[in-house]
Amino acid sequence: MTALISTPARTRPRFHTLTVSHVQQLTDEAVAISFAVPDDLASVFEFAPGQHLTLRATIDGEDVRRSYSICLSRSEALLRKEVRVGSARVPGGVMSTWLNEKVKPGDEIEVMSPLGAFTCPTDPGLSRHHVAIAAGSGITPVLSLLASALEDEPSSRATLIFGNRRTDSIMFLEELEDLKNAYAGRFHLINVLSREPQEVELFNGRIDKERLERLFGALIPVDAVDEWYLCGPFGMVEGARELLRDNGVGDSHVHHEVFHVDEVGQPAPVIVTEPGAPAEAVVTINLDGRSTEVEMPSKAESILDATLRERPDAPFSCTGGVCGTCRARVVQGEVRMDRNYALEPEEIAAGIVLACQAHPVTDTVTLDYDA
Numbered sequence: 001m002t003a004l005i006s007t008p009a010r011t012r013p014r015f016h017t018l019t020v021s022h023v024q025q026l027t028d029e030a031v032a033i034s035f036a037v038p039d040d041l042a043s044v045f046e047f048a049p050g051q052h053l054t055l056r057a058t059i060d061g062e063d064v065r066r067s068y069s070i071c072l073s074r075s076e077a078l079l080r081k082e083v084r085v086g087s088a089r090v091p092g093g094v095m096s097t098w099l100n101e102k103v104k105p106g107d108e109i110e111v112m113s114p115l116g117a118f119t120c121p122t123d124p125g126l127s128r129h130h131v132a133i134a135a136g137s138g139i140t141p142v143l144s145l146l147a148s149a150l151e152d153e154p155s156s157r158a159t160l161i162f163g164n165r166r167t168d169s170i171m172f173l174e175e176l177e178d179l180k181n182a183y184a185g186r187f188h189l190i191n192v193l194s195r196e197p198q199e200v201e202l203f204n205g206r207i208d209k210e211r212l213e214r215l216f217g218a219l220i221p222v223d224a225v226d227e228w229y230l231c232g233p234f235g236m237v238e239g240a241r242e243l244l245r246d247n248g249v250g251d252s253h254v255h256h257e258v259f260h261v262d263e264v265g266q267p268a269p270v271i272v273t274e275p276g277a278p279a280e281a282v283v284t285i286n287l288d289g290r291s292t293e294v295e296m297p298s299k300a301e302s303i304l305d306a307t308l309r310e311r312p313d314a315p316f317s318c319t320g321g322v323c324g325t326c327r328a329r330v331v332q333g334e335v336r337m338d339r340n341y342a343l344e345p346e347e348i349a350a351g352i353v354l355a356c357q358a359h360p361v362t363d364t365v366t367l368d369y370d371a
């Protein structure tokens with residue numbers, strides 16, 4: 001049952017059709033895709049450095065959505081009237097393969113307005129040391145974050161510890177060199193390579209807790225750093241977070257984003273129910289000013305999967321608890337989440353949940369996407 005309830009309280013991110021303006025081959029396995037932003041959508045596509053865009057396309061008959069971080073500073077985006085994302089090809093990845101092989105200038109793609117909490121406001125009056133630890137395509141949001149920090153804060157400096165397999169697999173190598181030239185003495189790049197020996201032994205191998213400990217001891221005194229940015233695979237991000245906690249760094253200064261490429265988009269569990277069995281839960285969805293009641297045969301199903309049967313317009317992307325596109329507020333009842341890599345503790349305390357990870361605990365739940 002669907003009923004009109006009200007005008008939505010907030011403008012929810014939506015898909016808009018954007019035209020690809022440029023495709024840049026970054027490495028054999030990665031591209032940067034730029035989209036022209038028309039004047040009437042300029043305010044919609046304003047972003048905070050570190051945020052991402054969700055792309056949507058029909059590929060081989062399948063509706064595919066994936067989120068990619070914006071890899072431009074804000075001023076560059078305004079100057080070019082573009083937004084740009086980077087995509088590294090993931091083995092078996094439907095969207096990343098399509099972006100790397102098929103997409104060309106002039107193509108139109110559905111792009112959702114920017115989202116994401118992997119951000120840190122800049123302040124021209126501050127003199128800070130920003131340190132980022134990234135691996136592989138984890139560079140994409142970090143490039144925007146560090147470029148913006150260096151540009152907006154003339155007295156600040158930035159260091160990037162960047163892990164890759166080899167030099168030829170480094171995404172945005174040229175942009176990073178440009179950054180070094182533009183901010184000589186203020187930007188320090190440490191390349192750590194796992195499959196290409198370098199002179200300094202410390203820079204050979206993977207970025208793990210042990211290597212970071214040695215890097216901090218030799219080059220980056222932890223207590224002289226103001227803001228930390230971690231982006232890459234789960235193990236690297238968790239290892240770095242643990243190490244920073246052990247060193248007394250407060251969580252509010254550690255900004256992180258995890259790439260769960262191998263786990264996102266898993267098929268939904270098969271829910272087996274007796275024919276005619278009563279619903280285990282009823283979830284009321286408030287979305288875009290319309291209220292819809294959704295019967296859930298089993299509380300083991302995610303609220304997002306149940307919702308999509310009645311409201312295919314419900315927002316989602318990764319379905320893995322990473323991107324935050326499916327966020328909504330619980331206004332009645334109780335839910336539990338399987339996992340969460342997108343919400344901050346204060347958001348959870350305010351009742352925000354990820355619908356793709358949420359299951360009803362109580363028999364009735366109301367979820368508000370508009371709040």
Ligand code: FES
Nearest residue numbers: 317318319324356
């Ligand atoms: S769809 Fe990405 S976190 Fe739910």
